[in-house]
Amino acid sequence: MNFDDLNISDEIKDAINDMGFERLTPIQKLSIPEALKGTDVTGQAQTGSGKTIAFTIPILSKIFIPDRSPQAIILCPTRELCMQVASEIAKVGNNIRKLKVLAVYGGQPIGKQTRVLKKGVHIVVGTPGRVIDHIDRGNLDLIGVESVVLDEADEMLDMGFREDIETILESTPHQRQTLxxxxxxxxxxxxxxxxxQKNPKFIKIANKKKNIPKITQYAFKCNIKDKFDGLTRLIESYDVRLALIFCNTKKSVDFVAKHLRKQDFNVDSLHGDMKQxxxxxxxxxxxxxxxxILVATDVAARGLDVVDVGAVINYDVPQNSxxxxxxxxRTARAGKSGLAFMLVSKDEIQRYNKIKKDNNIKITEKELPTFQDIEYIKNKRVLNNAKSLIEEGNLDEYLKIIKNELECSGVDMAAALLKMIREN
Known part of the structure; x- marks a missing residue:
């Protein structure tokens, strides 16, 4: 099904076309026609399945531009996701003249958001806490809202936003559409x-990513006292440009980041105690x-979307599947491949087994690399780089010097050069 097949305005179709989209994803194909009819929709689909456009098109199709009061509100769990969603809505609505979309979230001065709200906006995208703040201050009146979206609802409830969500929903008209x-x-x-919701249409998209074919997954069983040493060995063995390390607690994040810094790794940390x-x-x-290298807790990393993350390392086994x-x-984004590692101590084996069973995924168990393994990998990496240079050519100037000056075998010279590179 193509976007041209939908009963939507040419302005929206042209914007979607400019964004490079042609065919609808499964969640879009099943939910957009229902939502365009005004039906409430409950959609279950994984991150990256196209949910934002699935609710954006029906919302924009109903916006009445002359009315500058909020007509739609989208609730998201994190600041990062708010910004992402607001940006996507603005792109889809790029050809709708005078459309105003505002993201409201904590960590940004409330005065700036208040001034924009007072001037009038059509769509508000916000975290539940900051939306409540604006309602309490009289900055945000939801009486004219026709559409409410709860995006990543499970994450919002996990983060303790249930009461705020219910307060916001109670502040909107009873006859609204809820997605x-x-x-x-x-x-x-x-x-x-x-x-x-009123008689919602329930749509579930099978999670084809459960086996996550582009993510190679490994587990390394070890004693808890050997975890940090195992972590450093993994980082050194797999030459990853960007790595994301997950810990279950802030204390664990601080410990890992501090000791990686001591070993001269280029690292920082992220957890909920930090200011936005x-x-x-x-x-x-x-x-x-x-x-x-970024070390983070689950809550701090929600909404994190960095395309080039090459590896995710679970320093602690996650609490659930x-x-x-x-x-x-967080790895293998935008069609790329990625690595996922998990360090499993004895007291985490039960959780580890449950994760494998629940997700029906293939996690290959391996031994942690030894010091000798790491040295071999590093040497091989240098030699592979040298082979690439040979394939590229452009070595004439260097070949001339070698031929004139070489007084030993080529193999001895190569070994000496490798030693110089590795030991300096």
Missing amino acids: LFSATMPKDVIRIGKSY VVRDKIMNKFRNGNIN DDYVHRIG
Whole structure:
């Protein structure tokens, strides 16, 4: 099914075309026609399945531009996701003149958001806490809202936003359309749907990524006291440009980051105790490659979308199967391949086995690389780089010097050069 087949305006079709999209993803194909009819929708699909456009098109199709009060509100779990969603909506609505979209979230001065709200906006994308703040201050009136979207509903409830979500929903008109999207459907998400939706159309997209074919997954069983040493060996063995390390607690994040710094790794950390402005700076450094290792907790890394993450390392085994899928999904973005490692101590084996069973995934168990393995890998890496240079050519100038000066075998010279590179 193509976007041209949808009963939507040419402005939206042209914008979608400019974005390079032609065919609808499964969640878009099943949910957009229903939502365009005004039906409430509950959609279960994984991150990256095209959910944002699935709710953006029906919302934009209903916006009445002369009315500058909020007509749609989208709730997201994190600041990063708010910014991402607001940006996507602006792109889809690029050809709709005078459309105003605003993202509201913590960590940004509330005064700036207040001034924009006072001037009038059509669509508000926000984290539940900051939306409540604006409602309490009288900056945000939801009486004219026709569409409410709960995006990544499971994550919002995991983060303790249930009460805020219910308060916001109670502040909107009863006859609104409610669209709920979630990667998983725990009981709390189902309860929210039953309480606030009217005869919703339930759409579930089979998670074809469960086996995650582009992510090679390894588990390394070790004693808890050997975990950090095992971590450093993995980092040295697999020459990854950007690596994301997950820990279950802030204390563990601080420990890992501190000791990696002591070993001269280019590393920083991210957890919930940090101010948003600090977290933003660290995220930008990671995105730009100014640091190549980021150690984080699950909550701090939600909404994190960095295309070039080459490996995800689970320093601690995640608390549940969904967290594991969320974590390793941070690599192999935009069609690339990636690596996922998990360090498993004896007291984590039960959780590890449950993750394998629940997700029906192939995790290959391996021994941690030894010191000798690492030396061999590093030497081979240098030789492979040298082979690439030979294939590229452009060595005439250097060949001339070697032929004139060489007084030993080529093999001896190569070995000496390798030793110089590795030991200096």
